[in-house]
Amino acid sequence: MNDVVTLAHGSGGKQTAELIDTVFKAHFSNPEFTADDAALLSVGGANLAFTTDGFIVSPPEFPGGNIGKLSICGTVNDLACMGAKPLYMTCAFVLEEGFPLAKVEAYAAAMAETAAEAGVRIVAGDTKVAGKGQVDGLFITTTGIGLATEGVHLSGALARPGDAVIVSGDIGRHGCTILLARSQFGIDADVTSDCAPLWGTVQSMLETTKDIHVIRDATRGGVGTVLHEIAAQSGVGIRLDGAAIPVAPSVRGVCGMLGLEPLYLACEGRLVIFAPKDKAPAIVETLRQGKYSGEAAIIGEVTAERPGRVVVRTEIGAETLLPPPGGELLPRIC
Template structure:
């Protein structure tokens, strides 16, 4: 591991994991410290999920959303992945001196609309103003608390051989959208971020069955990084069928031109679900009837072979190891 922090340490891949293990886990470790999307805490007889997330997306406005919408979706979705109904959020703003007040108000309004859709209340916050050049326009941090549904227990440690892997929709759209919004490659493509609050999707799915082992949202590092995390946490192998992975044609085209792997581009409205194979038809039926998961699909299976690895079956039927996540081309995507 490098002796200085690089952009790769914030990208959600191998360097991020090394940073967490070497520094944060080493100093903060306790029985509640978690590698999942939120910690589950038993307080007063109730199981509560608790999480926090920082958002520094560049540019702060993009097709399909903005940093305000993103800051609510990210934290709501982390709570939802633990089977917790999002209840309350706090938010902290770090604003660069000289940033237009009208834009601050615009992003606050976007947060309010998204929170209303998710059924969550913003109840506390903090504001700091940094000197010119000390912050890239605006950073937002949101912290959330939710109440876990009875009978639900999800964790990256619970994947079992024989389970299937489901994604709730096409992958890589948010990362591709941010890439194009930066206008660095002169590519014109019709791509919109998948940024969305997913509690309604998760609630409908858990209303059908609570026999779901893992729910994760594929943000930094995309679906590929999430699958490697699950394989490591559960000590299992994961086999994917490349032809079953839903990818929007425009995203596939951009990735083809730039040599990118859609599985490693960020999503902000997609779930990775691991559940017993017998539950898959019912789960897919529910997902296909929800507004943000109509393209849900089974993309692979959990196996006992090759623990810690993700194996990809190619279009011609050959099998190859999906390269483990490393550095990230797009560090500023969430």
């Protein structure tokens, strides 16, 4: 690992995992410390999920949302991925001296609107102001607590050979949106972030069947990073059908021009689901009726072969290894 922190340490790939394992896990490890999206805790007879997340997206406003909306979605979705109904949240703002108050209010209003949709209450918070140049506008940290659904057991370590791999919609839109919003490439494309609160999506799946092994939201590092994480945690191989992976034509076009892989572009409103093959069609049918999951699809399967590896079957029938994520994938997407 490098002797100093680099942007790659925050991109969700190999360097992020190394930082967590060699520094944070080494010092914080305890029976409740988790590699999943939220910790599951038993408190006074109640089974709760608990999570926290920081948001430093640049730019803070983008087609389909802003940093306020994103800060609610990110935490609500981490709870949902553990099968927990979001109940309460706290938020902390770090503001740069000179930042417009009108923008702070706009982001707070977006947070309130998104929290109302998600059915979660913001009950406490904190505000700090840093000197000019010490913060890039504003940073938001949100913490959430939710009530775990009885009879549901979800973890990145529970994928099994024979599982189907499902995505809840087209991938890579958030990362592509942020990239274009920076106006670095002069590309004009109609791309909107998929940023959305997903507890309703998860709840509908669990009402269809509780026989689901893994649910993850594909944020930093996108679907590709999530698949590598789960393959490693569960000690399984994953085989994808490249032709079945839904990618919006506009996103595919941008990726083609810039040489990017859509599987490694961030999502903020998409889930990756692992479930037994016989349950997968019903899950997909349920998802396609949802507000944020109309393009759900089965994109692959879990195998006992090549544990820890992800293989993609191309449209011409060849198979290629999906390389592990590394380096600076796409900084500051969440």
